[in-house]
Amino acid sequence: MPEGHVTHRIAGELNRQFGRREVRSTSPQGRFDAAAVVDGREFELAEAFGKHMYLRFEDLDEQVHIHLGLIGKFFFFAEADPATENARWRMSALDPDVTMELRGATICALSSPADKERTVASLGPDPLRPDADPDVARARIRKSASPIGVLMMDQKIFAGVGNIYRAETLFRHNIDPMMAGRFLRNAEFDALWDDLVELMPLGVRDGRIDTVRPEHSPEATGRDPRVDKHGGEVYVYRRAGQPCLVCGTPISTTELASRNLFWCKHCQPRSRRRSVRD
């Protein structure tokens, strides 16, 4: 589930379901001590920063910090007591009954204002936040010798971007994933940023990642994009060996930044660039 669009989508869901309501809070698994600290308080606000989320409660300086990791998941139930035992955290509100359960998260802990500030300050601009300053990401990329395919996964560059958005936005702008960040042109950076700002809200709205332009749809090309519960409709992500939706070349894959990268060698040719002049 979890690239930034999922975090923002869940924050919205929590605000809709629990906003300004008194909650019951427990830790069925016994691995979230602070569940009791929150119990009986009014839920104020869930806010997402990249893949991190912070939940605020009345009269409490600390906030609940959540990071889903790879397999963490929220479940929402209409009944007050679904009686599951493997949840790290369960929170419910009455009338109308609603319950959420958090399972498998990497982080679920109470966090001081100083801790929160440190974590948020360590993140690069989040394309889903209106206060994001893309020039911070631009500067970090343009001084880096690391491949852009590595930098796209770095949360200090783009908060919230993960393996699918990395592969898909680089493809959509014909950028070689192996090219050093310092050779990325300003126009290319602008195109990547604008694309994230356009695509990620669609991911929040739809709960899946769709990146294929109408002119490359199955109807237009007769080629099937990958469509599954993970990725939505995409050009290259997990399509290794299948024909590129634009040129038909088999999609390539390799490991980059400890994750499987997918790209088209024809549409994203090996860059021979030695400098940038813009």
Next chain:
DNA sequence: CGATGATGAGCAC
């Protein structure tokens, strides 16, 4: 640097 661990669904075999 690589392995591990949170834990569950989809899917290839």
Next chain:
DNA sequence: TGCTCCTCATCGC
């Protein structure tokens, strides 16, 4: 049945 995975903190070599 078993492998993969939209992640990343932590630990051992």
